[in-house]
Every structure is written in C-alpha cells, then in structure tokens.
Amino acid sequence: MVSKASDCGVDASIKPISHLQNVLIIGFLLLFVVVFASAVSSLSWSIFAVVVLGVVWLLSVFVFVPKHRLSHLTVLPASNAYEEWLRWQLRYFNRGRSHTSSHEAFELWEAELCRVMDLGYCLHLTFNVTHPMPMQKFEVIWQDQLSLDAWRKLKVIARWHNN
Numbered sequence: 001m002v003s004k005a006s007d008c009g010v011d012a013s014i015k016p017i018s019h020l021q022n023v024l025i026i027g028f029l030l031l032f033v034v035v036f037a038s039a040v041s042s043l044s045w046s047i048f049a050v051v052v053l054g055v056v057w058l059l060s061v062f063v064f065v066p067k068h069r070l071s072h073l074t075v076l077p078a079s080n081a082y083e084e085w086l087r088w089q090l091r092y093f094n095r096g097r098s099h100t101s102s103h104e105a106f107e108l109w110e111a112e113l114c115r116v117m118d119l120g121y122c123l124h125l126t127f128n129v130t131h132p133m134p135m136q137k138f139e140v141i142w143q144d145q146l147s148l149d150a151w152r153k154l155k156v157i158a159r160w161h162n163n
Contacts (some may be wrong), residue, residue: 010157011074012150016093018142020121029056069093070139071106086112088127090137111137118158 033052072091090109111127114136127137143151 009075010150010153012146012154013072014070014141015145016069016071018122018145020142020144021140070141076110088113090127090129090139107132109137113157113161116158116161118155118162123154123158 032055036051069092070090071093074089074091076087076089088111090111092107092109094105094107109129110131111129113125114128115126117124122140122142125139125141127139129135129137141154146154
C-alpha cells in the first residue's frame with residue numbers, strides 16, 4: 001500500500017507506438033469499409049477506393065503522425081501536499097523541426113494536471129500548460145506504451161485524482 005503521494009513519483013518514458021491503439025483503429029477502419037461498401041454497392045469501385053484512400057490518408061495525417069509526440073513525463077517535486085501529482089514536466093519530440101543533432105528536437109514543457117480519465121487500457125490526461133505558452137493539452141497514453149510500474153503509478157494517480 002502506498003503511504004505517501006511522493007512514493008508514487010512518475011518518471012516514465014513513453015513508447016511512440018501503441019499496438020492496442022493500432023488494433024482499435026484498424027478495427028474501426030474495417031467497420032467503416034464494410035458499412036461504406038454496403039451503402040455504395042451500386043457505385044463504381046473506383047469512387048469507393050478513392051474515398052477509402054482519402055479517409056486513410058486523413059487518419060494518417062491527424063492521428064498517426066502528430067507534430068508533437070509525448071516521449072517522457074515526470075512529476076515535479078511539490079512544495080506542499082496539495083500540489084502533489086499536480087505539477088508535471090512533459091518532454092515532447094518535435095517532428096516539424098530540422099536540427100543538426102537529435103537531442104535538440106526535444107522540447108520540455110511544464111504543466112499542471114487538471115483531469116484524468118481512466119478508460120481501461122488507456123488514460124486520457126488533461127494538462128494546463130504553463131511553459132512554453134499557456135494552453136490546454138490533451139494526451140492519451142495506452143497501457144503498452146509504458147512500463148508496468150509506470151502504468152500502475154498512473155492508474156493510482158487516476159484513482160486519487162478522480163476522488
């Protein structure tokens with residue numbers, strides 16, 4: 001049993017690809033293809049192929065290849081018990097930049113955790129970013145993107161944060 005919040009400090013690397021997410025997306029795409037094929041069975045297959053390729057291309061642009069990919073998250077030390085688990089450091093890989101060395105492509109963001117939704121095999125985290133610019137950021141982290149220990153700690157934080 002965890003006695004203090006600081007015992008549950010999270011310092012986790014996040015894998016760039018989630019196989020669980022890919023299986024779910026492929027399942028939805030197959031369902032879309034079957035429904036769309038039954039709806040347009042009277043149309044030509046060339047129109048159907050163009051529409052399916054367009055949908056796959058849009059998904060690949062907006063879902064599979066985000067510009068900023070979360071690669072690491074860390075809980076920052078708290079000054080009091082209320083701030084425990086609220087202040088985070090997020091490390092993003094910036095795909096849009098061209099740098100001479102690979103370590104320069106990473107950006108450190110500082111944020112406060114404002115909401116966690118536990119969806120079983122994934123967690124939906126909502127952060128209020130304080131640095132580099134104020135904004136709200138949403139992240140979905142899948143179970144197979146983290147180590148077992150980091151996943152367990154994030155699930156504990158999700159339970160604590162929602163109570």
